[in-house]
Amino acid sequence: MSFFKFKDYIEEGDLVLAFISRGTIKPITVTKGALLNTRYGHYEHDKMIGLKYGEQMGGEKGYGFIHLLHPTPEMWTLSLPHRTQIVYTPDSSYIMQRLGVTSGSRIIEAGTGSASFSHSFARAIGLDGRLFTYEFHEPRYLEAKKELEGHGLVNTHITHRDVCNDGFEIEVPANFGTEVNGDVVFLDLPSPWTAIPHLPKVISKVRQVGICCFSPCIEQVAKTVEALQQNGWTNIEMVEVAGRRWEARKDMVRDIKDVVKRLKDIQSRKNQGIENRRHAKVIGEKRDHSEVLPEPSESSKVQNTGKGFNPFGKGIRIREGDEQFQWRNVTKIETEVKSHTSYLTFAYMLPERVE
Amino acid sequence: MVKSKTIITANQHALIRLPSEGLKIVELRSGGTISLGKFGSFDVDAILGYAFGQSFEILDRSNVKPVKSLAPGLEDGEGAEEVAEAEPETEGELSKADLTSFFSTNAENNQQIIDIGSKVQSLTNQEIDELKKSGASSNIGQQIIEKIIAGHGGFDKKTIFSQQKYLRRKQQKFLRRFTVEYIGSSQLLQYYIEKDLPRVLDLSEETLGLILNYGNVRPGGKYLLVDETGGVILYAMMERMNGEGTIVLAHENEHPNHIALRYSDYPEELINQMVKPINWLQFLEPENEKIDLEILSQEEIDALKPTKQVQYEKRLKRSQDINSVIDMVQAGNFDGFISVSTLHLPSLLPEVLPAIGGSRPIVLYSQFKELLLETQHSLSNDKRVLAPSIFETRVRPYQTIIGRLHPMMTMRGFGGYVLWGTRVLPQENITAVGRGVSKKKKEESVGVESETEKPKEEGKQEVEN
Numbered sequence: 001m002s003f004f005k006f007k008d009y010i011e012e013g014d015l016v017l018a019f020i021s022r023g024t025i026k027p028i029t030v031t032k033g034a035l036l037n038t039r040y041g042h043y044e045h046d047k048m049i050g051l052k053y054g055e056q057m058g059g060e061k062g063y064g065f066i067h068l069l070h071p072t073p074e075m076w077t078l079s080l081p082h083r084t085q086i087v088y089t090p091d092s093s094y095i096m097q098r099l100g101v102t103s104g105s106r107i108i109e110a111g112t113g114s115a116s117f118s119h120s121f122a123r124a125i126g127l128d129g130r131l132f133t134y135e136f137h138e139p140r141y142l143e144a145k146k147e148l149e150g151h152g153l154v155n156t157h158i159t160h161r162d163v164c165n166d167g168f169e170i171e172v173p174a175n176f177g178t179e180v181n182g183d184v185v186f187l188d189l190p191s192p193w194t195a196i197p198h199l200p201k202v203i204s205k206v207r208q209v210g211i212c213c214f215s216p217c218i219e220q221v222a223k224t225v226e227a228l229q230q231n232g233w234t235n236i237e238m239v240e241v242a243g244r245r246w247e248a249r250k251d252m253v254r255d256i257k258d259v260v261k262r263l264k265d266i267q268s269r270k271n272q273g274i275e276n277r278r279h280a281k282v283i284g285e286k287r288d289h290s291e292v293l294p295e296p297s298e299s300s301k302v303q304n305t306g307k308g309f310n311p312f313g314k315g316i317r318i319r320e321g322d323e324q325f326q327w328r329n330v331t332k333i334e335t336e337v338k339s340h341t342s343y344l345t346f347a348y349m350l351p352e353r354v355e
Numbered sequence: 356m357v358k359s360k361t362i363i364t365a366n367q368h369a370l371i372r373l374p375s376e377g378l379k380i381v382e383l384r385s386g387g388t389i390s391l392g393k394f395g396s397f398d399v400d401a402i403l404g405y406a407f408g409q410s411f412e413i414l415d416r417s418n419v420k421p422v423k424s425l426a427p428g429l430e431d432g433e434g435a436e437e438v439a440e441a442e443p444e445t446e447g448e449l450s451k452a453d454l455t456s457f458f459s460t461n462a463e464n465n466q467q468i469i470d471i472g473s474k475v476q477s478l479t480n481q482e483i484d485e486l487k488k489s490g491a492s493s494n495i496g497q498q499i500i501e502k503i504i505a506g507h508g509g510f511d512k513k514t515i516f517s518q519q520k521y522l523r524r525k526q527q528k529f530l531r532r533f534t535v536e537y538i539g540s541s542q543l544l545q546y547y548i549e550k551d552l553p554r555v556l557d558l559s560e561e562t563l564g565l566i567l568n569y570g571n572v573r574p575g576g577k578y579l580l581v582d583e584t585g586g587v588i589l590y591a592m593m594e595r596m597n598g599e600g601t602i603v604l605a606h607e608n609e610h611p612n613h614i615a616l617r618y619s620d621y622p623e624e625l626i627n628q629m630v631k632p633i634n635w636l637q638f639l640e641p642e643n644e645k646i647d648l649e650i651l652s653q654e655e656i657d658a659l660k661p662t663k664q665v666q667y668e669k670r671l672k673r674s675q676d677i678n679s680v681i682d683m684v685q686a687g688n689f690d691g692f693i694s695v696s697t698l699h700l701p702s703l704l705p706e707v708l709p710a711i712g713g714s715r716p717i718v719l720y721s722q723f724k725e726l727l728l729e730t731q732h733s734l735s736n737d738k739r740v741l742a743p744s745i746f747e748t749r750v751r752p753y754q755t756i757i758g759r760l761h762p763m764m765t766m767r768g769f770g771g772y773v774l775w776g777t778r779v780l781p782q783e784n785i786t787a788v789g790r791g792v793s794k795k796k797k798e799e800s801v802g803v804e805s806e807t808e809k810p811k812e813e814g815k816q817e818v819e820n
Contacts, residue, residue, distance in 0.1 A: 005575060006690050006712065019777075022742050040788045054713025054779045056738075064788040067741055067779050070714035072571045075777075089568055090561070090748040097564025100539040103574045103597030124595060126574040183361075207361035208408030222757050234424045238755045240762075241561060246724065246745040246772075248731035321735075329728050331745065345755070351406050 002152055003123050006070055010048050015151065017075050018043070019067040025079035027071070029150075040064035071151070073120040083140045084113035087188065087214065090243025091341055092120050098346060099184045099210040103128055108182035108202060110134040110163045110189055115144045117186065122153040130155055130176050132202075136162040164191060167198035185211040188342075192220070193227035200231070205351050213345040221343045233347035240343055245334045250320045250327040258311035265309035358620040360537050363405050368618045370542045372534040374425050374527045378546045380538065380618055388417055395531045407537040412530075425534055426526050460511040467512040478506035496529040516759065538618050540591030547587060547615075552769065555584045556695060557722035559770035561750045563588075567595055569746075569775040570693045570718040574599040579684075579710060581605050581694040581703075586613030588695045589630065598625060603683055604632045605707075607698075631680040639706055641681045646674035688712040692778075695720040700774075701733035708739050711778040717743070719774040727774040734776065743776030 010016060010030060018026045020038045028036055034045040041059020043066060051057065053070040069075055074089055087095075101107065103126040112118055112135035121131050133148075133156060135141040141160040148156050159170050172179055180202040189195055192213040203209045211233065213224045221238050228236050310316075313325060321327055358367050365385035372378055373394055381389050383399045390396040395413040402411060402419060411419040462468075486499050503525055504510055510518065536542050544563055547555045566588070572578065572595045580602050582588040592602055593616075604611050611632040619626075637644040648670060656664060687710040694700065700719055711717065717740055721727050727745045734740045749770055752763050 004573065006715065008688070008712065019741060052713045052780055054715070054777070056779060056782045056785055058782065058785045059788075063786045065782075065785045067777075068714075069741075069777060069779075072716070074569055074571070074716075090565060090746070093564035093568035094561045094748065094750060095564075097541055097560055097567065100537075100541065102539075102595050103599070120568065123571070123573050124568075126597065126599075128574070128597070204361075207406050218760060221760065225755060225757055236755055238753045238760070240751045240753070242749045242751065244747040244749075246728075246747065248728050248735075248745065250732075329725075329732055331724055331728050343753075348408055350408055 003071060003073060003076075003119060004127060004152075006053070008052055010051050010053060010068060012049055015071050016048065016053075017069040017071055017079050019069050025069070025075065027076070027079050027081075036066075038064070038066065040066065073116075073123050076119050077116045080114055080116055082114055083143060084111075086114045086116040088116075088243060088338065088341060089120075091214070091241050091344065092117050094241050095186065095212045095214075095344065096120065096124055099212060101125065101184055105129045105184055106177075106180070106182045106204070107131045108134075108168060108180065108185045108199075110161075110168070110187055110195060111136060112141065112144045112158060113188060115147055117188070118144070118148065118156060119151070119153070121186075122148075122156050125155060127155055131157070132168070132170070132176075132180050132182065133158045134161045134163045134168065136160070136164075163198060164189065164194040168195075168202040169198075183207055183209050185209065186214065187211070188214040190220075191223070193223045196224070196227040196231050196233075199349075203349065207351065209349045211347050211349070214342045215345070216340070216342045218343065221345055224345050228345070228347045233349050236345065236347040238343050238345045241341065243338060243341075246331040247334060249330050249332045251330045252312060252318075253326040253328055254312055255326075262309050262311060269308050359407075360539075361407060363402050363407055363409065363535050365399065365403055367620050368538055369407070370536040370538050370546060372425065372536060374530045374532050376527070378542075378549050380546055391533060394533065397533075402535055405535070407535060410532055410534040412532045422532060425532050426523060426530065461515045461518055462512050464514060465512075465517070468509060471508075475508045476503070476506055477508065478503055496526075496531050499529045500525045540587070540594050543590055543615060543618060544587055547584070548767075555587055556697065556720070557769040557771045558584065558587070558695065558720065559748075559750070559767075561748045562720065562770050562773060563591055565746060565748050565773055566693060566695070566718050566720055567591060569716055569773065570691045571716050572596065572691070572693075576600045576690040577603075577683075577688075579603050579605065579689040579692045579707065581696045581698065582613070583696040583698075584615070586615035588693065589613050590615050590619055592693075593619065593621065593626075593629060596629070598629070600629065601683070602630050603680060603689070604630055605635060605638055606632060607635055609634065631676075631683060633677075633680045633684060637677060637681055638684055641685060645678050645681055646670075648674040684710055689715065691716045691718065693718045693720075697721075700726065700730040704730065704734070704740075705737070708737075708778060713778060713780045715778050717774075717776045717778055720771055721774075722769075722771040724772045727772050730774055738781035739778060740776040741779040743774055746773045746775055748773075 012030055012032060014030045016028050016030055018028055018036055018038070020026060020040060026036070026038070028045070030045050030048050032046055036043040036045065041061060041064030043057055043059060048057065048068055051068060053068060056065050056067050058065050077086065077089060080086070101121065101124050103124070105125045106129060107121050107125060109118060109121065109131060110133070112133045115133070118131060118133050125131060131153075133144075135144055135158065138160060141158065145158050148158055157173055157176055161168075161170070168180060170180065181204050182202055183204045185199060185203065187195055192215065199211075211228070215221055215224060225236055225238070313322075318325065358364065363369065363383065365383055368380055368382050370378060371381055371389075371391065373391060379391070383389075383403070385399060385403075387399045388396050389399060391413075396417050397411065397413050397419045398417045401417070402409070405421060410422050410424050412422045413419055483499060483503070486502065487495065500522065504522070510521070513521065540563065541560050544555060544558065544560055548559075570578070572592050574596050576596065577600060578592065580589065580592065582604060589602060589604060596602075604613070606612070613630070616626060650671075651667065656667060659667060689711050692707055692711050692715070694703070700721070719727060719730060724745060724747075731743050731745060734743050747770070752766060754761055754763055
């Protein structure tokens with residue numbers, strides 16, 4: 001298991017993302033003797049070993065299944081234990097694209113938070129790049145540190161630090177270069193404007209450096225823009241990202257002609273009912289349903305509900321897409337939309353002069 | 356020569372951003388001069404050695420000097436109150452004092468504005484043209500702007516905000532400034548969006564970012580790609596992969612179109628090493644398309660005429676290339692499938708899926724949501740793609756001026772849609788919860804077996820037959 005390379009077979013000790021259902025992905029470390037319990041059955045870790053990544057696995061009791069997925073930053077984002085609000089893929093992917101994060105980039109990230117974005121950064125910058133991430137909350141720092149190490153993110157260095165007060169300067173580990181020398185900065189902090197003045201000491205002096213400040217409130221943006229201006233950042237622009245997920249659905253085609261036909265059918269049956277009742281009164285016999293209800297025609301199963309012509313399946317539960325009915329393909333937006341994540345304030349810093 | 360991503364370097368392409376928001380791609384030939392049309396021209400050597408991202412102003416005789424940004428003073432939203440605050444002034448630049456004097460008189464609101472059309476401006480177009488001709492000097496742009504403002508009968512009746520906007524528009528028109536940027540994939544895409552939006556199939560920068568992240572594009576990967584944008588996606592993937600890994604490029608012509616790579620400055624060997632083209636005929640009917648060339652011994656080659664020898668070597672190389680990419684496709688196990696195309700995906704996917712490795716991403720772009728909708732429905736019974744969903748991402752830019760922060764009034768309505776799913780390996784004889792178990796369990800399950808009105812997204816436990 002690695003965030004830098006896919007592998008094909010599951011081994012003991014691997015991080016596997018058990019896809020149980022949409023919205024329920026459970027990260028597990030494959031451990032001999034362990035059992036994964038879900039509402040869709042129980043799964044023995046022992047039996048996962050040797051299976052292929054992506055394989056469907058049946059439950060112990062003969063029903064239910066899960067899929068065993070290889071971790072990627074995007075899947076991890078959907079499954080990770082939240083410590084803080086996380087940066088979702090529409091935001092993180094745009095920030096990386098706009099700031100030109102590629103293999104070899106040197107990133108400064110504060111704070112680490114749930115380390116969701118850290119995984120995405122680490123994957124994109126590859127083994128040639130370096131990620132310096134800072135977290136001021138000690139328990140979160142400890143959890144994140146353990147997680148980053150456990151996930152083999154060897155290009156990532158986490159520091160327990162309040163960067164707003166104490167800046168970004170650190171003793172850089174041996175294989176991380178002589179100094180931080182960042183070329184991309186991401187600040188997800190309550191008051192980024194207090195951290196911005198500390199940046200000149202840790203960013204590249206030979207190339208353009210890009211920054212993104214991630215703040216939920218517009219007041220924070222105003223203060224951030226001011227601080228960026230005062231500290232020599234240019235091309236300041238704030239944007240918002242709206243990410244949406246669409247569901248593919250089917251909507252029944254309900255022809256007005258069928259509506260009319262059904263109304264006529266109801267009417268005629270009603271008339272027939274009155275007729276029959278009158279007839280029954282006269283003769284004084286018990287009503288015979290077999291006579292009352294006309295046999296539904298063979299040709300249309302749709303109408304075979306025992307209640308006459310029923311083109312839209314009224315009164316019965318119909319599976320969306322049931323072949324007995326006519327459908328059109330439609331999209332529907334997810335029930336709850338993330339209407340606001342945060343404001344993204346971008347800016348750039350140029351070196352004084354390169355000769 | 357290794358290209359530089361950070362420093363403006365000779366014999367490499369670069370993006371030029373103009374005050375008019377126009378974009379140009381130029382090749383920086385050492386000793387050459389680059390013309391920016393009405394903005395003037397500049398010597399390439401004068402900009403070399405600065406960092407990418409640097410802005411310049413054109414001086415006399417194609418000389419340049421570095422400046423902080425494309426638009427002075429107001430660029431980063433400094434209001435008139437702050438205008439007086441000193442920033443070291445450079446000669447010839449529209450100084451803050453100048454700006455202050457422009458803005459010294461203004462109105463509270465637009466009550467006094469009366470639209471009298473072009474009559475409000477006493478300076479004629481002819482006079483402006485003469486001014487332009489009169490000086491090649493750097494500050495001619497500012498002089499013109501000053502004259503235009505002086506000649507504007509209603510300038511002092513505008514509010515300060517509107518004065519600033521007016522000035523900015525004039526700067527866009529007359530300032531002889533430009534910014535030199537590295538052509539990253541975002542810059543390349545922006546360039547095509549400006550020049551030829553249909554070529555990039557309406558793709559936006561944010562959607563490109565989403566494709567690359569969902570596609571898990573990283574150094575060392577082996578990807579299968581369909582790219583109908585003329586190589587913009589390929590360019591972006593190569594940028595992220597930084598020379599490591601392989602992209603098998605499936606295409607529908609005799610030769611792949613990746614013309615965008617000409618701006619990449621990648622050596623041809625690197626492109627050949629990373630990009631393996633294969634057409635769909637070779638992809639779908641590999642057994643007929645493999646080239647079985649009779650291999651000649653060295654003596655036999657030597658015996659050939661020189662022209663025949665060259666021909667033989669060419670054919671040998673071609674057959675090796677084609678056979679190796681066919682082998683690669685047959686071996687499968689790709690690290691992801693990315694498609695940015697107009698092909699009919701419901702018919703394409705079943706052909707492609709077997710080649711994609713387990714747990715790898717499937718990322719399909721279309722400018723039309725309806726095409727992805729059809730694709731997603733076609734996958735509803737194909738258990739090889741897990742949790743396919745259609746995603747949309749849109750960036751909304753703001754006017755970023757303190758005190759006047761608001762979303763821009765207009766933005767381009769484009770960007771396309773992305774269907775993202777994961778290739779999985781379904782097993783036989785798997786029973787979903789809800790099938791073949793007791794009624795109680797059936798009720799607990801939200802499986803499709805029970806007749807619900809909303810089947811798909813709750814139908815987690817579907818049965819694979």
